[in-house]
């Protein structure tokens with residue numbers, strides 16, 4: 360039988376879409392699925408601090424990349440068999456962002472949004488909470504949404520507004536708009552750190568990037584998986600040079616101390632890592648290398 364394209368003599372149309380972006384592995388009794396939301400374009404030579412633009416270009420070149428690069432936006436589902444827990448939600452409808460594929464990729468992975476029982480946010484930045492609503496409506500109608508009390512206090516308390524620089528005002532409006540919808544739907548819960556946010560998952564403080572940033576440690580059987588949110592934005596640079604910060608860090612010095620602590624512990628304990636901004640699927644391990652560290656992606 361002729362291929363359809365032989366009939367007309369034309370080349371089959373190619374949609375330009377990627378295959379569904381999810382990646383699955385097991386940890387103890389749990390199934391972990393990395394979900395791609397897309398990628399954010401970042402001029403790292405302008406955003407990274409504590410390093411010269413030339414050095415950034417050098418480090419990126421070693422990874423066959425340029426300083427202006429697409430940075431993955433990853434979220435993760437932990438499926439315990441009884442509960443489905445989503446860690447971060449991608450950027451949703453962020454202006455100028457071409458991602459927002461979280462919902463489609465969740466469905467492709469067998470997890471329609473209504474099947475999610477619990478959403479854990481590593482912090483209140485739009486590329487992590489943006490997928491919580493679509494056109495103002497909560498996307499995960501059956502989920503509790505948990506975030507640290509400290510980040511909720513910083514981003515959702517309108518009294519803070521006068522004390523913050525104008526460059527962050529839009530982020531505040533954005534956070535309040537989305538998070539208030541979730542709160543109004545009765546879904547929002549805050550916790551003090553450290554916290555057992557699920558029988559298998561602990562939230563541990565990772566301040567600096569935002570005041571109430573956390574990492575989530577899953578202990579499932581003999582396996583430990585650390586979902587570390589924004590500990591690293593530029594893996595080709597910051598893994599080797601953890602003292603390099605990024606302008607999105609609210610307290611850069613604290614963010615550097617946190618990064619150094621988390622990297623040291625991750626390498627020492629041999630955690631598997633789920634990283635929000637390391638190339639999809641953002642799952643791998645950290646080993647010491649010279650003065651810094653090296654990322655070993657899952658194969």
Ligand SMILES: [Zn+2]
Nearest residue numbers: 484486589635
């Ligand atoms: Zn982020």
